[in-house]
Amino acid sequence: MKLSERLYEKAQPIWEQSHSHPFVQGIGNGTLDIEKFKFFMCQDYLYLIDYARLFALGSLKAHNLETMQTFAKMLHVTLDEEMSLHRAYAKRLGISKEELEATKPAPTTLAYSSYMLNIAQRGSLKELLAAVMPCAWSYYEIGKKLSETPGAMEHVWYGEWVTMYQSPEFGEVAEWQIDLLDQLTESSSEEELLELEEIFLTTSRFEYMFWDMSYQQAMWPLHD
Numbered sequence: 677m678k679l680s681e682r683l684y685e686k687a688q689p690i691w692e693q694s695h696s697h698p699f700v701q702g703i704g705n706g707t708l709d710i711e712k713f714k715f716f717m718c719q720d721y722l723y724l725i726d727y728a729r730l731f732a733l734g735s736l737k738a739h740n741l742e743t744m745q746t747f748a749k750m751l752h753v754t755l756d757e758e759m760s761l762h763r764a765y766a767k768r769l770g771i772s773k774e775e776l777e778a779t780k781p782a783p784t785t786l787a788y789s790s791y792m793l794n795i796a797q798r799g800s801l802k803e804l805l806a807a808v809m810p811c812a813w814s815y816y817e818i819g820k821k822l823s824e825t826p827g828a829m830e831h832v833w834y835g836e837w838v839t840m841y842q843s844p845e846f847g848e849v850a851e852w853q854i855d856l857l858d859q860l861t862e863s864s865s866e867e868e869l870l871e872l873e874e875i876f877l878t879t880s881r882f883e884y885m886f887w888d889m890s891y892q893q894a895m896w897p898l899h900d
């Protein structure tokens with residue numbers, strides 16, 4: 677069994693909770709409160725800045741030129757395509773570029789980004805991939821499922837979001853990460869596979885927490 681098949685199976689209970697979360701359902705059926713979406717967009721923008729750094733670390737840790745190039749391409753896709761979606765949304769939502777960039781990270785954003793950066797800096801390419809994979813993969817799954825709801829891709833606010841994440845281009849990013857980790861773990865020990873599984877499940881849980889944080893607009897306690 678490939679590692680990705682095992683990870684997919686193990687993560688299903690968590691991913692299903694994300695999919696049925698009211699934030700995700702609200703994007704699909706268009707009922708999500710726009711204030712919650714604004715909160716999400718600002719926090720996600722910060723998240724993507726750190727996520728892009730992970731791709732830079734991937735390039736650094738890659739074993740060959742082709743892998744370096746693909747990480748560099750994903751870095752570009754994140755900074756210039758995915759974050760362009762956020763910049764365009766911010767404009768429509770009345771959030772200035774300065775305001776977007778001055779967003780303070782909420783506890784969950786900080787915990788999630790810090791965890792991934794820590795894993796990626798200390799570990800090899802395998803640990804890095806296990807940490808980043810739920811992001812691209814679970815978003816692609818969510819995008820595809822939500823795009824099946826009639827009207828979801830045409831919704832005045834959430835249509836562009838659904839259209840972007842269900843796109844084959846984002847599917848390819850997820851598939852490339854999956855194939856590379858499967859290839860790198862062909863002869864891994866059970867002990868190593870269990871460690872990678874734990875990382876993958878941890879960032880899957882963080883994905884769920886990110887939806888929930890956005891729904892609750894959960895900032896720091898005791899902040900001014």
Ligand SMILES: Cc1ncc(C[n+]2csc(CCO)c2C)c(N)n1
Nearest residue numbers: 720727753754758811812815849886
């Ligand atoms: C919390 C959070 N998790 C995942 C994504 C989605 N995502 C992050 S990087 C990437 C690959 C190419 O840029 C994708 C699809 C997000 N935006 N925010």
